[in-house]
Amino acid sequence: MAMLRTEALSKHYGALLVTDAVSLDINQGELHAIIGPNGAGKTTLINQLSGELASDRGRVWFDGQDVTALPIQERARRGLLRSYQITSIFEEFSVLENATLSALGAREHAMRFWQPMLANARARRDAEEALEATGLVQRADVAAGDLGYGERRQLELAMSLAAKPKFLLLDEPMAGMSVQESAAVTALLQRLKRRYAILLVEHDMDAVFALADRISVLVYGKVIFTGTPEEVRNHPEVRAVYLGDEVH
Numbered sequence: 001m002a003m004l005r006t007e008a009l010s011k012h013y014g015a016l017l018v019t020d021a022v023s024l025d026i027n028q029g030e031l032h033a034i035i036g037p038n039g040a041g042k043t044t045l046i047n048q049l050s051g052e053l054a055s056d057r058g059r060v061w062f063d064g065q066d067v068t069a070l071p072i073q074e075r076a077r078r079g080l081l082r083s084y085q086i087t088s089i090f091e092e093f094s095v096l097e098n099a100t101l102s103a104l105g106a107r108e109h110a111m112r113f114w115q116p117m118l119a120n121a122r123a124r125r126d127a128e129e130a131l132e133a134t135g136l137v138q139r140a141d142v143a144a145g146d147l148g149y150g151e152r153r154q155l156e157l158a159m160s161l162a163a164k165p166k167f168l169l170l171d172e173p174m175a176g177m178s179v180q181e182s183a184a185v186t187a188l189l190q191r192l193k194r195r196y197a198i199l200l201v202e203h204d205m206d207a208v209f210a211l212a213d214r215i216s217v218l219v220y221g222k223v224i225f226t227g228t229p230e231e232v233r234n235h236p237e238v239r240a241v242y243l244g245d246e247v248h
Contacts, residue, residue, distance in 0.1 A: 001064060003028045003167055003197040004049070004080070009058035010221075011044055018044045020221040021058070026167075029194040033208045034201045035232075036218035037242055042201045045218065046171045049199070050082040051075040063166060079166030083156050083173060091145030095136055095155055098144050099127035102159035123162075130161035134188060150181030154188065167197045174204045186210060209233065217242060 002025035009022040019041045026032045034042050047053035049060060051072035059068045062080050070078075089098050096118070103123035118124050131137045134154045139147070144155060153173055160168055173189075174182045186207045192198065193211070202208050208215065209229045216226040217238050225235050232238055 033212035041221035081165035082169035096140040103162040130158040134158040
């Protein structure tokens with residue numbers, strides 16, 4: 001059974017159809033990438049899956065349950081977590097405090113502001129495990145505002161992991177990174193594969209083809225092909241409309 005499945009998911013703004021009957025199935029432990037040109041509807045699709053944006057038509061099933069009508073916070077509590085293209089962290093808090101706050105926020109009735117957040121042993125343990133997984137454990141006491149750009153993106157991923165996800169929606173995790181930073185995040189995601197189901201939206205084609213088990217190609221809001229990296233690489237229509245000479 002697919003961990004995440006959509007059926008004919010659509011969203012329009014007036015006459016503009018942004019996502020057009022998108023049907024996907026993503027299995028436990030799979031890293032599934034979505035690629036496509038700018039304006040293809042990739043971020044809109046991520047917003048629909050996370051519950052941030054209501055769909056006009058179609059259904060979303062997560063972990064065997066129909067979650068179409070559930071808001072973003074309820075989907076997150078069930079383990080469907082997303083990270084954003086623009087890093088959202090609390091700069092005045094330490095790296096560990098950011099991850100701990102995320103762990104607390106993922107649990108209903110957990111936000112007890114009258115006690116220090118680090119006093120919650122379970123949330124702190126989850127945060128420390130997330131920092132270990134993302135290579136930030138040595139930076140735990142550093143203020144988040146003092147991190148470099150690549151480390152900020154790692155922290156955002158750590159915050160997602162601290163919330164104990166079953167499924168990660170990653171929207172452009174390597175946006176704006178140097179070659180070295182992108183390589184580090186690619187290596188990190190390679191380590192996380194199989195531990196989580198992951199949907200990755202990413203423009204870095206080297207990272208996509210190195211990481212993905214399957215790739216769906218989105219053009220004008222419609223999935224035109226889904227297949228393995230090799231199948232996508234060699235598909236004539238995909239090469240014509242998107243890949244061109246980028247991938248050899």
